[in-house]
Amino acid sequence: MLSIVQRSLFALYYPYCGLVARILPNITLDGRKLRVLPGVYKPLDSEHHLVDFIESDRRVLDVGCGSGVITVFAALKSKHVTAIDISPQAIENTKQNCLAHNIENVTIKQSDMYAEVDGKRFDYIVSYPPLYEGAFESQDQQWCTSNNFVQDLFKGAADHLEPGGKLVVLLPKKFRVSPIELSEKYGLEYESAVAHHNRSLATRLHGLPYLHFNMNNHVFTFRRLP
Secondary structure, eight states: OOOHHHHHHHHHHHHHHHHHHHHSOEEEETTEEEEOOTTSOOOOSOGGGGGGGSOSSOEEEEESOTTSHHHHHHHTTSSEEEEEESOHHHHHHHHHHHHHTTOOSEEEEEOSTTTTSTTOOEEEEEEOOOOBOOOOSOGGGOSSBOSSHHHHHHHHHGGGEEEEEEEEEEEETTOSSOHHHHHHHTTEEEEEEEEOOOOOHHHHHHHGGGTOOOOOEEEEEEEEOO
């Protein structure tokens, strides 16, 4: 849990990042320019490379879509992508970036985790969750912190994956909760953890004004058990 000092720092960090986003509203990743609204997490971890772990022409669910970065890149190789986020601003941001890249094979919904997915099943669930545990006054306005995101992501994954479907998630190697233990608890089989070193120099430099440094992230993959 966040201490009072950490909570106070985040209370300052969020508006600071909003200011930086107004000055630097765009980021270009693998030749595609994305606009990021103030109050939405800017993709600074090359999380779009999560799509390297999904097969082509499949149905994908992007949980916590934020700016739409994973949705955009997943849609380029998928049959259909459903993008969900609890934040109305994130939903608007995802819509804008899909429109800018003429992407039409997407469904974008405001949803608290799987609440509005309507019992559908997917070949892949992809996500880059909030990394810090803590709660602020408004649950739909915190893009770095959450008390329950990762737990709920794993808890509902098996119910929303086709048999043999996979959860692909980007997390620090030493996350506060063991992803492998969560997978065992919620009916998923651990497959692999691959070090994520795909941040370009340009992305690293772009992250400096955000005080964003290396998170030692790994791409974890899990398969739904029969």
